[in-house]
Amino acid sequence: MNIGIDAGGTLIKVAYMKNDLLEFEKFPIADLEQVASWINGLDNIKICTTGGKATFLKSLLSQKAEQIVEFEATSSGVRYLLATCGITEESYILTNVGTGTSIHHINKSEQQRVGGTGVGGGTMMGLSQLLTGITDYDSIVPLAAKGIRDRIDLKVSQIYKGTVPPIPGDLTASNFGNVDPMVSRTDLEKEELLASVIGMVGETVATVSVLAAGQYGVSSVVFIGSSFIRNEFLKEVVQSYTRLRGANPIFLENGEYSGAIGALLHVSK
Structure with a gap:
């Protein structure tokens, strides 16, 4: 059996073939040693790792494992998922929203990292904890979906009240900029x-992605990453803001496993 593993800052993602079907597993990074023990108990396997914790994971394995650069693994996995979905984009921006956010330009033959931002899933979790005391992802996401932002965020239309704004009024003029000083x-x-x-x-993720798309003359942005897992609210924000700014958002099913898929494809050659 061939196994691809993406050991990142927050999660360990695993991809492997079972009965000719692509299977996935994910674990919190705190379980890295348990994942290594599970893999060490398997026979007749070939392993390829990627991600920030890949080298440490390899040190825990009793079997030899290959390792590839995370960006190469992720772009390879995305190409695979796009082809599986019948999406024929040849040149696009890839935005990977994990703990932070990494942005790449991908075409037929190569990928290039063009930038990123420290705003990502880690920001979401850290600020949520500081503001509400809630630390559990599966508690934060459904609560956020019920929230109304009008008392906290300032929209362009509110600044230009009574007149036509020079940019779309639905854009946020200032995040957290509408909080009453008395509140x-x-x-x-x-x-x-x-x-x-x-x-x-x-x-933030949508804005920097659309700017990158404009820089490279492409119209589509493919969004992947663990921050979108069971997080329809984040998807809706990214999707609407990307479209509002003139680009085409694409979300891939199982996109968070792109790095693990790319590692699996590498070891399966």
């Missing part, structure tokens, strides 16, 4: 605060 944090609902955090992350 304390305890006066705001947790849902409002969490919605504004995820809104800021999504809008």
Whole structure:
């Protein structure tokens, strides 16, 4: 059996073939030693690792493992998923929203990292904890989806009230810029605060992605990453903001496993 492993800053993603079907597993990075023990118990396998914790993972394995650069693995996995979905984009921006956000330009033959931002899933989790005390991802996401951002975020239309704004009024003029000085944090609902955090992350990610798309003359942005897992609210923010700014957003099913898929493809050659 061939196994591809993407050991990142937050999660360990695993891809392998079973009965000719592509299977996935994911584990928190805290379980790295347990994952290594599981792999060490398997026979007749070939392994390829990628990601920031790949070297450490390899040190825990009793079997020899190959290792490839994360960006190469991810772009290879994305090409595979696009082809599987019948999407024929040849040149596009790839935005990987994990703990942070990494942005790449991909065409038929190569990938190039063009930038990124420290705003990503780590920002979402850290600010959510600081503002609400909630640390669990599966609690943060559904609460945020119920929140209304009007008391916290300032829109362009609010600044240009009574006149036609020079840019779309639905754009956020200032994240967290509409908080009344007389309002304390305890006066705001947790849902409002969490919605504004995820809104800021999504809008930042979409904005830098669209700017990169304009720089490279492409119209589509492919979004992947663990921050989108069961997070329809973040997807909606990114999708609407990307379209509002004139680009075409594409979300791939199982996109968070792109690095693991790319590692699997490498070891399966």
